[in-house]
Amino acid sequence: MKGTVYKSTGSWYTVKAEDGKFYECRIKGKFRIKGIKSTNPIAVGDRVDFDIDELGDDIVGTIYSIEDRKNYIIRKSVNLSKQTHIIAANLDQAFLLVTLNNPMTYTIFIDRFLATAEAYGIPAVLLFNKIDTYGDEEMVEVKYLASLYRKVGYECIGLSAKTGKNVDQVKEAMQHKTNLFAGHSGAGKSTLINTLEPTMALRTAEISEQHLQGQHTTTFAEMYDLSFGARIIDTPGIKGFGIVDMEKEEIGDYFPEFFALKGQCKFNNCLHLDEPLCAVKEALENDEVAWSRYRSYVQMVTGEEENYRIDTHDSKR
Incomplete structure (x- = not known):
């Protein structure tokens, strides 16, 4: 069978x-x-x-x-075990839930997820959740991040899983596809799924006040058939996203804005680090490439683990 x-x-x-x-x-x-x-x-x-x-x-x-997989998305644990884990296979697209606080989603996490999706040929969408809880300054930050990633070529949707705002846009994008939902614990994956399909009644949990992190409500990945002609894969909350099986020479190809400039670099094998006449570094200095994206790239190329305590001049993220 x-x-x-x-x-x-x-x-x-x-x-x-x-x-x-x-x-x-x-x-x-x-x-x-x-x-x-x-x-x-x-x-x-x-x-x-x-x-x-x-x-x-x-x-x-x-x-x-x-059977042979069309694609899959894989991560490496950022704890001492360094074990790799395939999150899901044969995806049509992946949604990453992003929150500014409770919990905070840092750009290094977003960029590692997006680069992994690019590497395995999976279209990715960023969902900026909990916009009903943000003040004016936080909404400016959301709009800045959405503009940054739209410029790169990613679809971004601001929504509130709790109130239902813009959830219809997500539902429309999901139709007739197998969709992965990922993000930190507490980012609202289960709440969003319940809003999309109220009859499912997935368990949700409040944010832990002590650690300002979500509590795990999904312990295993699971796929569901939805009434509006889509399938969704709900995944456990991910604290970190270590990259797997990427050669440093190819990582730049998974940053679309870097890949577009690659042919203008003096050297074909330019790593966009210290090489002369690098088109990516020139675009960076001219603010045509986001500094947060470049920092994420450098961390990935140099093999650094995710560092959530970096200060930036263009974004506190």
Whole structure:
């Protein structure tokens, strides 16, 4: 039988067969995908082949092969384990929820997510959530960030998952697609999904006042079929986004504004660091490239981990 993985708990996989029925499945023996080392050999969104067995009153499936992936999005843990984890596979687009506070989403996190999406050919949309809670200064910051990323070429939507403002724009963008929702814990993923599809009633939690961080309400990635002709993959909150399998020479290609200038650099292999006659550095000095984007790029090229304590002259983010 053929089906699509809708939920992964690490040892069990919920698979939706082509006839619409769901089966709880395990994988057959040691399952490894060529060229990919990760904590999860099978991810939500994967298309798999499986057999079913009747064990008394229970029907249990066994996954024995996986189809080639159209794409996937992967991250490396920023803790000491440095393990890689495939968040989801076979995506049509990815939405990243961004919040200015409670919790704060820093530009280095946004840029690492966007570069990873670019690397694996996944269109990305930024959702600036909780605009109903922001004052005038914070709205100026939202508009600045949205302008910055729109200039690069990304769609940006300001919304309030809580009040429903502009959620219809998100719904329209999602139709007939498999969509990933990602972001920090507390950014409002579950609240937004509940607003998009009220009958789902996903669990939400208040922000932790002690740490000003969200509390994990989603523990495993899971895909849902929505009533308006879309599929959504809800993911656990991500604290950090370590990049995986990117050579430093190719990272600039995943920043669209750098890639557009690459041909104007004196050297074909220019890393846009200390090389002479670099078109990216020249654009940076002329304020044609955002300093926050360039800092993110340099951190990625030099192998630095995410650093959320950087001060900038153009944005406190």
